[in-house]
Amino acid sequence: MAAIAQDEDWTTRFTGLSRLEPRIREVLTSRSQVIRVPADTVIFGPGKSPENMLLLLEGTVRVQQLAENGREVVLYRVTAGESCVLTTACMLAYEDYSAEGVAETDIVAAAVPRAVFDDLVSTSKEFRTFVFTAYSRRMTDLFHVIEDIAFRRMDIRLAQKIIERADTGVLKATHAQLAAELGTAREVISRQLAEFQRRGWVTLGRGTVEILDCDALRKLSES
Amino acid sequence: MAAIAQDEDWTTRFTGLSRLEPRIREVLTSRSQVIRVPADTVIFGPGKSPENMLLLLEGTVRVQQLAENGREVVLYRVTAGESCVLTTACMLAYEDYSAEGVAETDIVAAAVPRAVFDDLVSTSKEFRTFVFTAYSRRMTDLFHVIEDIAFRRMDIRLAQKIIERADTGVLKATHAQLAAELGTAREVISRQLAEFQRRGWVTLGRGTVEILDCDALRKLSES
């Protein structure tokens, strides 16, 4: 996670933008602004549509759906090198959505103004492909979320999530946070984790889940 | 639902395309082909990506998610005057999706070849807006589906679906079809409908649900 140099050509950090014609690259870098946003900032959400399309250079944005009763579910994450299409979506059209994007870490992003975005879409085939690919990927992500929620068992989903988000072998998250990830209730997570611990797959601590038997978790998550 | 005249300018049927410049309109109509597809045809799906973007002139396309265990859930419907963005999505990029689109009725659509689509996106701001609006709308639809599945009770969702799909006061659908709409099991629907009938809100027949008390259903669906 290298820092961004002041005049670095960050376009090369995006798969899909690497082969832009120099002229387009110039437009993109010169007419957009690199911004920094602290962790936990709400980037967009009901009643807060951003002016710009964001291209994430560093950090991750968590996009989640909120329900009236306070429960949540994570839809997808935007990581460095990806664009936040939802931003584009509400920038260009529809506003009636109930999802919000939150900076999960401190963030560095290129903010591309609406007009520049439109210009680039119309003049660069590469950029068009980049944008449409981003849309498709998100759609696909949403399909997977729907499939998971509607048809997969909680234990399987939890095992999967633990593996996915525990890079070091220890996952730092409370049961409540995991519940919000998966769109379920905290008690459900507590009980499932207790069961995993009983089987010797994990050790639980306050705010942590330590993986003992990754293979067992993986096996469950693939069943 | 008037028939399509052979050389009709169908672009006016689409909100968002009505103010196209004549040159663009000409490109769109002359370089795309009006096709007819019988009901129940799979328009796209895993392993079947179409060559063209479809603009629906008549009929509806049901887009649904399939699970391995045979269960399904309806994601959204594309109606006359809308475009099938998923088609665009898989046309332009990503292929790994598990949703499929099925002609729910006989269909008349304008098939816009990939090259023409790309041309139009780059040359017409109106067309761009049209495409992005379509994407946003679908995204929003998916958010609602997720919210429903994750957080709303089955009885509420069923009441809502009955009202939504029973234009004449009688809904023609089997319990299994309603279950596939809502992503649940047939038995769950049968029991819920039995309860609605017990309360005097509907009368059930083989393959039909007749609404007796629409207000009661609406009240439930809004709670």
Next chain:
DNA sequence: GGCCGTTATGTGACTAGATCACTGATAGGC
């Protein structure tokens, strides 16, 4: 170190929903 408010987790009882394995009912074709 002991006190205290906050946050995190544990647990029982209950309701809703999903699954399984059936049975019974009805329409339509012959």
Next chain:
DNA sequence: GCCTATCAGTGATCTAGTCACATAACGGCC
């Protein structure tokens, strides 16, 4: 009038979500 789909009803059982709590661990602060 019979046969065979297809459609609908039902009990038992399991998983998941809800509610109402009881404990337990941490992080200051005196």
